Amino acid sequence: MHRYERLAEQLRERIQGGYYQAGDRLPSVRTLAKAHGVSLSTVQQAYHQLEDAQLIQARPKSGYFVCQVRERPVLPPAGRTAQRPVEVSQWEQVREGTCVLPDTELYHLGRGMPDIDAPTLKPLMRSLSRVSRRQNLIGLNYDTLHGRPELREQIARLSVSQGCRLRQDEIVVTTGCHEAISVAMRAVCEPGGIIAVDSPSFYGALQSIRAYGMKAMEIPTDPEHGISLEALELALEQWPIRAIQVTPTCNNPLGYTLSAERKRALYALAQRFDVAIIEDDVYGDLAYAFPRPPTIKSFDEDGRVLLCSSFSKTLAPGLRIGWIAPGRYLERALHMKYVGTGSTATQGQLAIAEFIREGHFEPHLRRMRRQYQRNRNAMLDLIGETFPSSTRVSYPEGGFMLWLECDPRVDTVALNQRLMREGIRIAPGVMFSATGKYRHCLRINYTVLDEPVKGALRRVGEWVGEMLDEQPAAVSAAALPA
Amino acid sequence: MHRYERLAEQLRERIQGGYYQAGDRLPSVRTLAKAHGVSLSTVQQAYHQLEDAQLIQARPKSGYFVCQVRERPVLPPAGRTAQRPVEVSQWEQVREGTCVLPDTELYHLGRGMPDIDAPTLKPLMRSLSRVSRRQNLIGLNYDTLHGRPELREQIARLSVSQGCRLRQDEIVVTTGCHEAISVAMRAVCEPGGIIAVDSPSFYGALQSIRAYGMKAMEIPTDPEHGISLEALELALEQWPIRAIQVTPTCNNPLGYTLSAERKRALYALAQRFDVAIIEDDVYGDLAYAFPRPPTIKSFDEDGRVLLCSSFSKTLAPGLRIGWIAPGRYLERALHMKYVGTGSTATQGQLAIAEFIREGHFEPHLRRMRRQYQRNRNAMLDLIGETFPSSTRVSYPEGGFMLWLECDPRVDTVALNQRLMREGIRIAPGVMFSATGKYRHCLRINYTVLDEPVKGALRRVGEWVGEMLDEQPAAVSAAALPA
Numbered sequence: 009m010h011r012y013e014r015l016a017e018q019l020r021e022r023i024q025g026g027y028y029q030a031g032d033r034l035p036s037v038r039t040l041a042k043a044h045g046v047s048l049s050t051v052q053q054a055y056h057q058l059e060d061a062q063l064i065q066a067r068p069k070s071g072y073f074v075c076q077v078r079e080r081p082v083l084p085p086a087g088r089t090a091q092r093p094v095e096v097s098q099w100e101q102v103r104e105g106t107c108v109l110p111d112t113e114l115y116h117l118g119r120g121m122p123d124i125d126a127p128t129l130k131p132l133m134r135s136l137s138r139v140s141r142r143q144n145l146i147g148l149n150y151d152t153l154h155g156r157p158e159l160r161e162q163i164a165r166l167s168v169s170q171g172c173r174l175r176q177d178e179i180v181v182t183t184g185c186h187e188a189i190s191v192a193m194r195a196v197c198e199p200g201g202i203i204a205v206d207s208p209s210f211y212g213a214l215q216s217i218r219a220y221g222m223k224a225m226e227i228p229t230d231p232e233h234g235i236s237l238e239a240l241e242l243a244l245e246q247w248p249i250r251a252i253q254v255t256p257t258c259n260n261p262l263g264y265t266l267s268a269e270r271k272r273a274l275y276a277l278a279q280r281f282d283v284a285i286i287e288d289d290v291y292g293d294l295a296y297a298f299p300r301p302p303t304i305k306s307f308d309e310d311g312r313v314l315l316c317s318s319f320s321k322t323l324a325p326g327l328r329i330g331w332i333a334p335g336r337y338l339e340r341a342l343h344m345k346y347v348g349t350g351s352t353a354t355q356g357q358l359a360i361a362e363f364i365r366e367g368h369f370e371p372h373l374r375r376m377r378r379q380y381q382r383n384r385n386a387m388l389d390l391i392g393e394t395f396p397s398s399t400r401v402s403y404p405e406g407g408f409m410l411w412l413e414c415d416p417r418v419d420t421v422a423l424n425q426r427l428m429r430e431g432i433r434i435a436p437g438v439m440f441s442a443t444g445k446y447r448h449c450l451r452i453n454y455t456v457l458d459e460p461v462k463g464a465l466r467r468v469g470e471w472v473g474e475m476l477d478e479q480p481a482a483v484s485a486a487a488l489p490a
Numbered sequence: 491m492h493r494y495e496r497l498a499e500q501l502r503e504r505i506q507g508g509y510y511q512a513g514d515r516l517p518s519v520r521t522l523a524k525a526h527g528v529s530l531s532t533v534q535q536a537y538h539q540l541e542d543a544q545l546i547q548a549r550p551k552s553g554y555f556v557c558q559v560r561e562r563p564v565l566p567p568a569g570r571t572a573q574r575p576v577e578v579s580q581w582e583q584v585r586e587g588t589c590v591l592p593d594t595e596l597y598h599l600g601r602g603m604p605d606i607d608a609p610t611l612k613p614l615m616r617s618l619s620r621v622s623r624r625q626n627l628i629g630l631n632y633d634t635l636h637g638r639p640e641l642r643e644q645i646a647r648l649s650v651s652q653g654c655r656l657r658q659d660e661i662v663v664t665t666g667c668h669e670a671i672s673v674a675m676r677a678v679c680e681p682g683g684i685i686a687v688d689s690p691s692f693y694g695a696l697q698s699i700r701a702y703g704m705k706a707m708e709i710p711t712d713p714e715h716g717i718s719l720e721a722l723e724l725a726l727e728q729w730p731i732r733a734i735q736v737t738p739t740c741n742n743p744l745g746y747t748l749s750a751e752r753k754r755a756l757y758a759l760a761q762r763f764d765v766a767i768i769e770d771d772v773y774g775d776l777a778y779a780f781p782r783p784p785t786i787k788s789f790d791e792d793g794r795v796l797l798c799s800s801f802s803k804t805l806a807p808g809l810r811i812g813w814i815a816p817g818r819y820l821e822r823a824l825h826m827k828y829v830g831t832g833s834t835a836t837q838g839q840l841a842i843a844e845f846i847r848e849g850h851f852e853p854h855l856r857r858m859r860r861q862y863q864r865n866r867n868a869m870l871d872l873i874g875e876t877f878p879s880s881t882r883v884s885y886p887e888g889g890f891m892l893w894l895e896c897d898p899r900v901d902t903v904a905l906n907q908r909l910m911r912e913g914i915r916i917a918p919g920v921m922f923s924a925t926g927k928y929r930h931c932l933r934i935n936y937t938v939l940d941e942p943v944k945g946a947l948r949r950v951g952e953w954v955g956e957m958l959d960e961q962p963a964a965v966s967a968a969a970l971p972a
Contacts, residue, residue: 099825106635106828124630133622136629136837140618147618148606148806153588183665183810186832199681199703212832219829221681324630326836328665343581346588347701350668350694353835354808355618 011046012053019054023063023074034064034072060298060374062381081388084400084413086236087445089226093202093247096218096442101421102211105435115464116453118424118435120260122408123379123455124324128372132323135359135366147355153342155181155331155352158361163331166364169299170292171306172315174333180345181331181352185290188316188332189253190216191348195314195340196284197222197250203286204243204252206235208411208440208449210260210288213253217442224442225249231402231411234259234266237273244281251284252277257301258291261411261440261451263404265295271304278312284337289317290330293373295406296381311336319360321407322373327356380408383454390462394469396476408455413448414472417479420450426471432464493528494535501536505545505556516546516554542780542856544863560867563874566882566895568718569927571708575684575729578700578924583903584693587917597946598935600906600917602742604890605861605937606806610854614805617841617848629837635824637663637813637834640843645813648846651781652774653788654797656815662827663813663834667772667800670814671735672698673830674796677822678766679704679732685768686725686734688717690893690922690931692742692770695735699924706924707731713884713893716741716748719755726763733766734759739783740773743893743922743933745886747783757789764794766819771799772812775855777888778863793818801842803889804855809838862890865936872944876951878958890937895919895930896954899961902932908953914946 009017022028035043037051044051055072058064064072105118139147154160160176167174182188189212197203199221205213207226217224225243229235235254243249252274256266266274278285287304295301305315314337318330329352334341363369384404391401391412402411414420420436427434437446452465504510517525519533526533537554540546546554587600621629636642642658649656664670671694679685681703687695689708699706707725710718717736725731734756738748748756760767769786777783787797796819800812811834816823845851866886873883873894884893896902902918909916919928934947 102828103635103824106833107824109634109639119632121632124627129630136622137619140615140622140841145606146808148611148808150601150603150802150807152591153585157591183831183835187830190830194701212829215825216829219676219825320632325632326628326630328831328833328835342585342589343697343701346584347694347698348669348672348830349665349810351588351810353665353810353838355837356835 012050012057015044015046015050016054016057019058020061020063028074030074030076032074033070034074036071057298060377062296078385080403081401083231083402084411084449086228086230087207089207089228089445090443093223093225094442096214096224098211098438098441098444099215099218101436101439102215105433105439108433115432115461117461117464117468118433118451119453120321120409121325121453121455122321123376125456126372126375126379128368128375129323131366131368132359132363135362136355138362139355139358147358149354151181151351151354151357153180153346153351155179156354156357156361158365159329159357160331162361162364166369167333170289171302172333178333178335178338179331180334180338180341181329181357182318182345183330183349183352184320184325184328185288185316185318185330186212187345187348188318188330189213189286189288191332191341191344192286192314192316192334192337193217193222193251193253194220194344195334195337196286201250202247204240204249206254206259208261208437208446209253210255211439213288214440214442226442229262230264231262232264234264234270235274237270237277240274241277244277244283249281249283251286253286253288254304255288255291256304257289258295258404258406260288260291260407261402261409261435263402263407263409263411265301265405268302271302272307275304275307275313279310283312285313287313287315289315290321291407292317293322294377294380294408296377297405298377305333308335314341322376323360323363327360328353329356329360377406380406380455383408383457384410386457387454387465390465391469394466396469396473398476399472408453410452410454412450412452414450415476416448418448418472418475420447423450423468423471423475427468430467432467434468494532494539497526497528497532498536498539501540502543502545510556512556512558514556515552516556518553539780542859544778562885563870563883565713565884566893566931568710568712569689571689571710571927572925575705575707576924578696578706580693580920580923580926581697581700583918583921584697587915587921590915597914597943599943599946599950600915600933601935602803602891603807603935603937604803604805605858608854608857608861610850610857611805613848613850614841614845617844618837620844621837621840629840631836633663633833633836633839635662635828635833637661638836638839638843640847641811641839642813644843644846648851649815652771653784654815660815660817660820661813662816662820662823663811663839664800664827665812665831665834666802666807666810667770667798667812668694669827669830670798670800670812671695671768671770673814673823673826674768674798674816674819675699675704675733675735676702676826677796677816677819678768683732684729686722686731688736688741690743690919690928691735692737693921695770696922696924708924711744712746713744714746716746716752717756719752719759722756723759726759726765731763731765733768735768735770736786737770737773738786739771740777740886740888742770742773742889743884743891743917745884745889745891745893747777747887750784753784753786754789757786757795760794761792767795769795769797771797772803773889774799775804776859776862776890778859779887780859787815790817796823804858805842805845809842810835811838811842859888862937865890865939866892868939869936869947872947873951876948878951878955880958881954890935892934892936894932894934896932897958898930900930900954900957902929905932905950905953905957909950912949914949916950
């Protein structure tokens with residue numbers, strides 16, 4: 009631990025212990041440096057870290073102040089799921105959401121699209137342009153199956169922040185995290201096999217399970233504490249599960265981060281039942297806490313974790329650059345990568361490698377984390393104002409997506425149809441379930457929160473209200489969350 | 491038929507009928523225009539077409555002359571294959587060939603890599619660079635699942651030259667032809683199912699069959715006439731085959747083009763047995779004949795042909811832009827595309843669309859066809875001079891790859907090991923078989939034929955000779971091609 013980290017830790021304890029309270033002014037940098045016998049820059053770094061964690065905020069010419077602690081909203085409870093492996097349905101809903109051109113749709117509130125208009129992305133555009141101008145032809149050539157070494161070097165370097173120490177040759181570059189997950193599933197599970205998933209779960213992973221002829225065992229998942237380890241253990245005892253597929257950090261769609269302790273416990277379960285873990289970390293670098301939470305992969309002793317990630321949420325999804333660190337399954341993963349796409353597009357890899365190497369990635373991440381955290385708070389406020397009071401909302405610890413649970417009488421598939429007539433789209437909850445559950449839930453994106461988006465969100469809230477008014481108040485059993 | 495095409499056809503008949511002989515000077519443009527009552531430009535277009543077909547050549551200030559007709563070399567006979575569906579092996583060989591960085595290997599003679607250094611590709615680099623500079627953000631965004639409409643519009647337009655009239659909405663853009671084939675197989679065949687393939691066959695397709703738990707039924711294939719329709723019919727009668735996977739135009743690795751008549755017959759077989767055809771047309775636009783041969787897809791009446799192609803052989807493989815026209819299997823293909831990679835990288839699509847729209851594709855194709863045809867001839871000569879006389883060579887009608895059959899005592903896997911010590915690689919024949927046949931065969935690339943490549947080729951010939959000398963002349967039955 010660095011000196012500034014120790015200092016930040018001490019200050020954090022004082023804030024959380026109530027020694028400094030919301031609105032209090034913190035000691036000046038000079039005072040603190042003197043008191044602790046450290047340099048001014050050490051104090052500044054410590055303050056910086058607390059700012060990142062949104063515990064304090066700087067006010068120009070006045071110093072640092074303790075932030076108002078936001079109350080956690082009332083969270084939706086863990087969903088109940090079928091207690092057996094099931095076939096995945098809901099392709100129609102997913103298809104509808106992914107067959108739309110991004111530039112023709114005005115307010116696609118449902119999609120997992122980051123803000124690509126940030127000024128901190130400009131150096132990436134320059135790198136992309138340079139890679140083509142250079143005419144060194146590498147960008148036009150077939151890549152090696154593993155991916156460009158320049159990029160794998162940077163990914164390996166970045167992995168330290170997740171608590172791993174990946175080597176270049178443990179990493180395979182993929183066409184987005186989507187291909188990474190697809191490769192992982194085929195590497196560890198045969199057709200007919202069972203994969204346990206958190207529920208609600210990323211629809212891309214669910215659809216892969218369907219397409220490869222596998223079955224999904226949905227495990228109830230709490231919006232605050234994550235996947236139920238008790239239910240998972242029971243499932244592992246009862247069924248020949250081959251792998252556990254989870255998004256434990258900045259979960260999609262619920263937004264929680266599994267604590268390090270629970271990550272360890274989940275890993276221990278996988279060891280005990282000798283199954284693989286497919287860890288989707290695609291939002292992990294967008295955790296609002298700094299330093300970012302560790303991956304399950306960082307606890308991996310015997311290579312059973314296949315870590316999947318990408319630059320689609322942190323940089324730009326259109327480049328389709330992801331990666332997998334498949335542990336002991338490297339050889340099978342390489343084969344599955346080969347048969348899926350041969351190799352990954354080269355130019356995006358070279359440009360991203362340059363962007364990271366030149367030091368643009370960290371400042372960009374910092375900016376985006378703050379923007380998304382700010383927008384989360386603002387959107388929670390807006391939802392509180394414009395949605396029916398029966399609406400329950402998740403409290404994301406990272407990423408840029410909210411999960412809303414409406415009154416059970418609201419059908420969000422029908423809601424989406426109505427909204428689309430006004431050029432607005434949300435992601436209906438059924439997409440996140442293997443069997444069409446969460447029909448009264450929806451996911452919305454808060455990357456950008458300008459007036460038109462606020463207007464669109466208000467329309468969503470108004471429609472939810474109208475749909476409630478149309479329905480009789482008596483709730484039939486069938487409409488309750490199954 | 492245009493007027494110039496009719497004129498070209500007449501001249502072609504006169505050349506092939508012996509009226510004009512090799513070395514003869516053809517009538518001047520002016521004379522011919524007068525004689526046929528057509529414009530000067532019509533004659534010029536006709537001559538242009540015959541030049542494309544390498545029947546005549548222009549000599550500066552002297553006019554047009556009939557080319558020397560090249561004698562077809564002695565071709566290797568059709569390989570014998572197992573008469574039952576088999577599991578695919580040989581991943582180790584394929585892995586070795588695809589895990590190498592293109593820029594660290596000097597003479598990778600085995601790879602399916604086009605010449606990306608052609609001056610006619612410069613506008614593509616400019617487009618790629620522009621797409622990034624523009625900052626209109628489309629290139630950074632998720633694409634729709636079908637692929638960018640700008641590009642699909644151009645692909646649909648180009649399909650006319652193959653005798654199809656594809657509509658934009660029948661096309662799905664993929665991460666190279668590799669993903670197209672992978673999608674096609676999963677769209678038409680379940681795990682455990684059987685796919686009939688030509689033999690030798692593209693190793694990428696074979697490895698997909700393996701990875702998705704399917705079996706390959708290898709059909710004997712003649713280097714001149716292509717896949718044996720008789721053997722195929724027998725196989726279709728005997729086994730529950732789900733699809734026929736072929737590369738009927740500029741076949742990889744044999745180089746033949748199935749005649750239109752045989753393509754029709756193959757389609758009729760597929761209809762009779764109600765199976766799908768997966769048509770790999772990735773080299774089709776590089777046919778030396780002009781206009782290019784029709785695809786099987788152009789005969790498709792009921793949507794059973796899944797046409798797979800890409801810009802990897804005509805433009806640049808590093809962009810990983812291919813496509814599939816999956817006919818009646820569109821919905822399943824979209825699902826399989828979705829679970830494999832989500833969507834395709836956007837920038838390469840936009841740049842290629844611009845390159846075609848601005849009229850750069852046709853001139854580029856023309857240049858590459860001529861270069862590759864010229865190089866084929868030169869390489870055949872060189873092989874005649876430097877390889878043992880027992881070597882038999884294919885006679886490609888398009889593309890840029892030769893298939894060599896050495897004396898059965900030559901082991902090309904061992905040959906490759908020896909060559910690699912000198913920084914040279916070939917593609918050993920076993921890669922093109924499901925069960926390690928063609929061990930005495932190899933594939934080499936003739937895109938570029940400069941002195942270093944010629945030197946490398948000579949080394950291959952010398953090593954083949956040395957390996958022959960090491961072996962006793964008596965051939966054991968086991969060493970014969972199975």
